[in-house]
Amino acid sequence: MSKIGGNFLEDFHYGDIIHHAIPRSITSGDASMFLGLTGTRYPLFCAKNFANSLGFESTPIDDILLFNIAFGRTVQDISLNAVANLGYAEVIFHSPVFFGDTISSQSEIIGIKENSNKTNGIVYVHSSSFNQHDKMVLSWKRWVMIPKRDKNKTIKEVLPKNIKPEVAVKRMNIPGFLKTNNFNDKDTGSSLRWEDYHKNDEINHSRGLTIDEASHTLATHLYQNDAKLHFNAHQMKASPFKRRLVYGGHVISLCRSIAHEGFENNLIMTAIHAGTHSNPVLADDTLYAKTVITGKDELPDHQDIGVLKLKLIGIKNQIPSSLKSTYQESAESKIYNENVVLDLDYSIVVPKGK
Amino acid sequence: MSKIGGNFLEDFHYGDIIHHAIPRSITSGDASMFLGLTGTRYPLFCAKNFANSLGFESTPIDDILLFNIAFGRTVQDISLNAVANLGYAEVIFHSPVFFGDTISSQSEIIGIKENSNKTNGIVYVHSSSFNQHDKMVLSWKRWVMIPKRDKNKTIKEVLPKNIKPEVAVKRMNIPGFLKTNNFNDKDTGSSLRWEDYHKNDEINHSRGLTIDEASHTLATHLYQNDAKLHFNAHQMKASPFKRRLVYGGHVISLCRSIAHEGFENNLIMTAIHAGTHSNPVLADDTLYAKTVITGKDELPDHQDIGVLKLKLIGIKNQIPSSLKSTYQESAESKIYNENVVLDLDYSIVVPKGK
């Protein structure tokens, strides 16, 4: 019989490479579901003619939808029993994925650490996704808290090496065909260019999106992420949360949808530098978001586009303008404000010039 | 920075033409979502072979799905901050839209009126949607209540001219290719023809559909209608409704689904003459509907089909047969019964003869 119930901490071994099962063709049906679940408005992913105008042969898959489906492949092996998804780093978008493409994922175990409570620990993975032509389309590192099956089992610890705090601009992949000479402000509703943004600018986005149990489970199922804590209310009654937890990737999807406002000319996402799910999100929470511009980069080979580095702060049940600090003010070490649910550093490409 | 938070009454100017952002390709994924959200049963929109039998080259988009997506384009500029969507008129379906087509919308401001409370007013727009070949596919007028940013700001009023109480038959667009010689009752389940309907006939439809928070938000997100009052439960707690309001277009979708019963041979919708969202709808409300046949029209150029003019009354939490009047009986002026949520006059095409 195959392994019933997923892996526990002692099942992971440093250096193992796991080929995740269930390749997945991504279709226009997935894109429609993603629209319905997030209300996202980036036209590259919902308007074929706009995609064509930028040089894309057909409509690409939304970066975050791709991330969630690629990530979903890994859950059965890595995080089916996860207590929490602690962080991401070095998420790199290598190549666009189009309607009809089939992706599969693999993960290398790059670190294992036991927590002092001896009941759980942290597994670090380096995951990659490939399309049907074996071309890498996405790669990322993440670390996740996993319970032990047997508290008394000894865990061989290996700390992860070399997790970079950010993805350097030279590692970012801009599609060779991308062109902006036919880019039309009317399609995006904004005339803002790379030059109009300034480091440390902050935008408090005005939308708030309330999460319902049915919508977060629908999203998480779509990605075939089957981590139990998102779906099983009966089991979660005994948890500290008393109910199903919202998958962090859905929180990212919603915050990115909210963060469209002010960044309407976002063309593609190139990288997620770092991501933390700083507090749990439950159904009935309303998500808000703010964005801080943390950097601006030129692209040596592209005169018509530039990179913006952004910090996206997701906030629950509190409007962004009332959030005094991302962190708790009294705390000595940096503890996130209890309403801050997401801290995501990422980079996007926007047009330059006028 | 682009405008954060949407337009207020003082941002609109008579005669302005607004090109709405975010063109949208409509796919079979959208059609599936629409089916799932409404249970609608008109076979033209869910059965390729039936569509072919009527002369359509492929499956067209459901009229109301098209309306909702086309309308959705306009919300960011027109009604992001709307208090209420007050009415529609002259909604004309110009040309069918097919899976894969990309539509975009524009609006002309045709009227502005301040309310006596000085805190809000009414904006009248004439909107049009076009496909990727710049062919007009849909046009409509609507008026919407918009708050003022600054109560003391003076508003230049211009009343809208020439909003017609109905769309004349000669303005209706019947696709040239539409033919009924292969029309088969077995596909629709009804042998009823245009001749079988009589003015003032009433049908109390038997279905009732309960709305859940997740389903109305999923629908409204799909249309990229991002009016805040549909999505933000945290903000709506302070409203008189205490919770998210259901988008009126979703109410239309559900009532049209219910109104299939008795009109199974509905081929296409040609026009919505007038529409009023007469009372708010909230999640957990159950929608019922009744239809009154208010007119019958011949089409000079089409011997095989005829037009039925229908009044669709949407009712919440009350079965249609128990509704004595659409209006409150005691009221001196016409005030809608508190359970009447929709009053929609529209015309459809049905086959003639036997």
Next chain:
Amino acid sequence: MSKIGGNFLEDFHYGDIIHHAIPRSITSGDASMFLGLTGTRYPLFCAKNFANSLGFESTPIDDILLFNIAFGRTVQDISLNAVANLGYAEVIFHSPVFFGDTISSQSEIIGIKENSNKTNGIVYVHSSSFNQHDKMVLSWKRWVMIPKRDKNKTIKEVLPKNIKPEVAVKRMNIPGFLKTNNFNDKDTGSSLRWEDYHKNDEINHSRGLTIDEASHTLATHLYQNDAKLHFNAHQMKASPFKRRLVYGGHVISLCRSIAHEGFENNLIMTAIHAGTHSNPVLADDTLYAKTVITGKDELPDHQDIGVLKLKLIGIKNQIPSSLKSTYQESAESKIYNENVVLDLDYSIVVPKGK
């Protein structure tokens, strides 16, 4: 006017053949919705390249999605007013259905029985579904409890003949093109073969899936199953359940998704031998499932694949390992345990050899 409100017991006549209306094209959008609603993981239905590797020309429709859509065609005529869907037998998958195919259904009335309470009775139907080439793709028998319109009306009873307790292996249809020489364990995540399963093996699947009102109604609408008891909370308040009942086909979908664990190399479903919805399921119930291997069959014409006969027990709000018996222990006759909601006997094809 067409029949408003659906059929009652006295409207059915033995031997009648009903051609159900509303043919339905099944698209990748439907497949995405099904994924989102169930989280199902069988790669044949979500990965084009995996489907190709087995000899399928394109991605086929999930067996249970097909069943639900085919079944949905029949509801308007057969079970719109159903009190309960009592059972299925002889569900045979004749031929795979692919994205874009259009199916329609018909039913023959093969039995009518009045219940002793004289207020309702049982209708037995033999239904079949066909694709756009008039090829039969699915057939099944089911029986359903239908109320009488008039308690005093005499019902002419004819008991159904010849409902088989199981579908013989020789009646199962294996696609001629199905080949496993390119089958790759990496795609499914399991190395298990037909030889690894043994009669009476039991698997307590570890996942639990909680149902929300919005998700079961979304699924049931997608199938255009419009039986009122799934959608009308206002009407159901007066029922013993006080709320909407979950469509049994959605319970099957969820249990089949849960039952993936341990049967990852399931290729296709060939037949459902018998199915009983033994207790009602409501929103907020969490479904669990266990599978018992009840038989193993060789296929004379296929050396590389074999058939497993499985009993799938769906359980609500109780983990499978704690279920002592499918039946109530004290009962003299076999009465299902109150938490057992589904008893489904079916057969699947899995690869043989190594």
